[in-house]
Amino acid sequence: MTDPTTEPMLEVTDVVHKYGTVTALSNVSLSAQKGEFLTILGSSGSGKTTMLRVISGLETPYSVKRLRIGGEDVTDVPAAKRRCTTVFQNYALFPHMSVLENVAYGLRIRKVNATDAAAQARRALAMVQLEAKADRSIRQLSGGERQRVALARAVVTRPLVLLLDEPLGALDERLRQDMQLELMELQRKLDMTFVYITHSQEEALTMSDRVVLMRHGKIEQSGRPLDLFDRPQTRFAADFMGYENILPGRLIERDATLGLVELAGGTRVRGTLTNAALQTGDAVNLALRAERIGAVAAGAEGLDGTLSSKVYRGKYTDMLVETPAGQLRLRSWHGAPGETETLHRLGWKVEDAVIFAADGT
Numbered sequence: 144m145t146d147p148t149t150e151p152m153l154e155v156t157d158v159v160h161k162y163g164t165v166t167a168l169s170n171v172s173l174s175a176q177k178g179e180f181l182t183i184l185g186s187s188g189s190g191k192t193t194m195l196r197v198i199s200g201l202e203t204p205y206s207v208k209r210l211r212i213g214g215e216d217v218t219d220v221p222a223a224k225r226r227c228t229t230v231f232q233n234y235a236l237f238p239h240m241s242v243l244e245n246v247a248y249g250l251r252i253r254k255v256n257a258t259d260a261a262a263q264a265r266r267a268l269a270m271v272q273l274e275a276k277a278d279r280s281i282r283q284l285s286g287g288e289r290q291r292v293a294l295a296r297a298v299v300t301r302p303l304v305l306l307l308d309e310p311l312g313a314l315d316e317r318l319r320q321d322m323q324l325e326l327m328e329l330q331r332k333l334d335m336t337f338v339y340i341t342h343s344q345e346e347a348l349t350m351s352d353r354v355v356l357m358r359h360g361k362i363e364q365s366g367r368p369l370d371l372f373d374r375p376q377t378r379f380a381a382d383f384m385g386y387e388n389i390l391p392g393r394l395i396e397r398d399a400t401l402g403l404v405e406l407a408g409g410t411r412v413r414g415t416l417t418n419a420a421l422q423t424g425d426a427v428n429l430a431l432r433a434e435r436i437g438a439v440a441a442g443a444e445g446l447d448g449t450l451s452s453k454v455y456r457g458k459y460t461d462m463l464v465e466t467p468a469g470q471l472r473l474r475s476w477h478g479a480p481g482e483t484e485t486l487h488r489l490g491w492k493v494e495d496a497v498i499f500a501a502d503g504t
C-alpha cells in the first residue's frame with residue numbers, strides 16, 4: 144500500500160504530446176509534494192502551457208505513463224472532475240458579476256447552498272485582502288485586484304493542486320513584485336501545492352521551492368532555486384540563469400568537486416564541477432557571473448585583462464575586458480576598479496566558477 148504522507152500530490156511520468164508534427168512534450172516527468180511551490184520555467188514555446196493543460200485535463204496527451212493528482216489516477220478523468228484549478232494571466236472573470244459572485248461561482252456549480260457559498264467566498268476574499276470590495280463590479284477593480292479575485296476564486300473550491308499560468312504576466316513590474324510576495328504568503332497559509340509557470344528566472348528563483356527548467360519540450364535541469372542559480376549543468380541553463388561569461392576550455396585535472404580547466408590562450412584556472420560524470424580531457428565550459436569577478440593580486444590565479452569599455456549605470460558599472468581567454472564582462476558595485484587602461488589581474492572564488500560539459504548545448 145502507498146503511504147499517503149509521502150506520496151506526491153502531483154505525479155506525471157513520461158508525458159508525450161504532439162500537435163500534428165510538432166512534439167511539444169517529449170517524455171517529461173515531474174512531481175510535487177503537498178504544500179510545495181513548483182515552478183516550470185522556460186522560454187516561449189518550451190512546452191510549459193502544454194504541460195499545464197495536460198495536468199488540468201484540457202489537453203489529452205499523446206501518451207502518458209502515469210498521471211496522478213492526490214494519489215488518484217486521473218488519466219481518464221475529465222477536466223471538471225480533477226481536483227486542480229487553473230489561474231490564467233487574463234483572469235477569465237465574469238464581468239457582469241460582482242466580486243463575491245465571481246468567487247462563489249465555482250461553489251454554486253458544485254451545488255453548495257447560497258449562504259455557505261457566500262461565507263466561503265468572503266473568507267477567500269479576506270485571504271487576498273479584498274473583503275471590503277466584495278460587492279463591487281469587476282470593472283471597478285485594478286489589474287492587481289482582478290488577479291487577486293481570480294486567485295480567491297481558484298482556491299475557494301480547495302483544489303489539491305493549483306495551476307498558475309503566468310498569472311502576473313499582465314501586471315507592471317512593481318505590482319508584479321508585490322504580488323509575488325502575496326502569492327508566496329497565500330501558498331504557505333493554504334499549504335497547497337502550486338505549479339506555477341513563468342518565463343522569468345527572477346520570478347522562479349524568488350518564489351519556488353523547486354524549479355523545472357524546460358527547453359524544446361524536455362526538462363533541461365531541475366532542482367532548488369540555488370542549484371539552478373549557482374550550479375547550472377549546461378550552457379543553456381547557464382545562459383538562462385544569467386551567466387554573462389561562458390569560456391570554452393578543456394578539463395585538465397579533477398577531484399571530487401573541483402576541476403582545473405585550460406582556457407583558450409593556455410591559462411589554467413580552477414572551478415567547481417556541476418556534473419560528476421565529467422572526465423579529464425573533456426571539452427568543457429567555465430561560466431562566471433560578471434559581478435563575481437574582481438581584481439586580485441598580481442600572480443594570483445586568474446586572467447590578465449585590458450579594459451576595452453566601461454559604462455556607468457548608477458548603482459553599478461559594467462565593463463568589458465579583453466583577456467587571453469576571450470572577452471569578459473564585469474560588473475562592479477563599488478565604483479569602477481581600474482581607472483587606468485590595464486586592469487589588475489582578475490580573479491574569482493573557485494565556487495563562483497562553474498564547469499560543465501561543452502557538448503549538448
Ligand SMILES: Nc1ncnc2c1ncn2[C@@H]1O[C@H](COP(=O)(O)OP(=O)(O)OP(=O)(O)O)[C@@H](O)[C@H]1O
Pocket residue numbers: 162163165166167185186187188189190191192193194342
Ligand atoms: N494548438 C496548437 N497547435 C499547434 N502547435 C501548438 C499548439 N499549442 C502549442 N503548440 C506548439 O507546441 C510547442 C509548445 O507550446 P507551449 O504553448 O506549450 O509553450 P510555452 O512554453 O507555454 O510557450 P509560451 O510561454 O509562449 O506560452 C510550441 O512549439 C508551440 O508552437
